[in-house]
Amino acid sequence: MKQPAWATRQLERICQEYEVPVPTTKWTRKQRYSSSGRYRFIDNSISVNAGSDTKDQRVTFLHEVAHHIHRIRTKGTGGHTALFWDIAFELFHDKRNRVKKKYALDRSARYKQGALKAYARKKLN
Numbered sequence: 001m002k003q004p005a006w007a008t009r010q011l012e013r014i015c016q017e018y019e020v021p022v023p024t025t026k027w028t029r030k031q032r033y034s035s036s037g038r039y040r041f042i043d044n045s046i047s048v049n050a051g052s053d054t055k056d057q058r059v060t061f062l063h064e065v066a067h068h069i070h071r072i073r074t075k076g077t078g079g080h081t082a083l084f085w086d087i088a089f090e091l092f093h094d095k096r097n098r099v100k101k102k103y104a105l106d107r108s109a110r111y112k113q114g115a116l117k118a119y120a121r122k123k124l125n
């Protein structure tokens with residue numbers, strides 16, 4: 001499938017603001033409600049396996065964009081670190097990215113602790 005126009009716009013704006021190169025992206029369609037994603041540092045690429053729900057696509061996509069920014073800032077360290085979650089929730093909290101924070105938090109529940117801490121930090125700001 002072709003990358004949705006909103007994703008292209010968000011990616012270009014976010015990469016400009018965070019001063020990181022625009023990664024290559026690949027979108028495939030999945031016959032499910034929820035989406036899944038993957039970021040590969042080795043070739044600087046994001047893949048999204050897009051489910052039917054747009055808000056889930058948005059959260060999944062921004063999660064992978066956060067991995068991209070995080071990996072570049074830390075020069076290759078990956079994982080769901082505190083810094084990663086700070087970046088992810090910065091993206092989720094930006095109204096222009098059109099993500100509901102509560103939904104992003106619920107969606108991040110399987111990584112609960114880090115996500116909750118980042119959510120709490122953002123709430124204070």
Ligand SMILES: [Zn+2]
Pocket residue numbers: 063067080
């Ligand atoms: Zn992740």
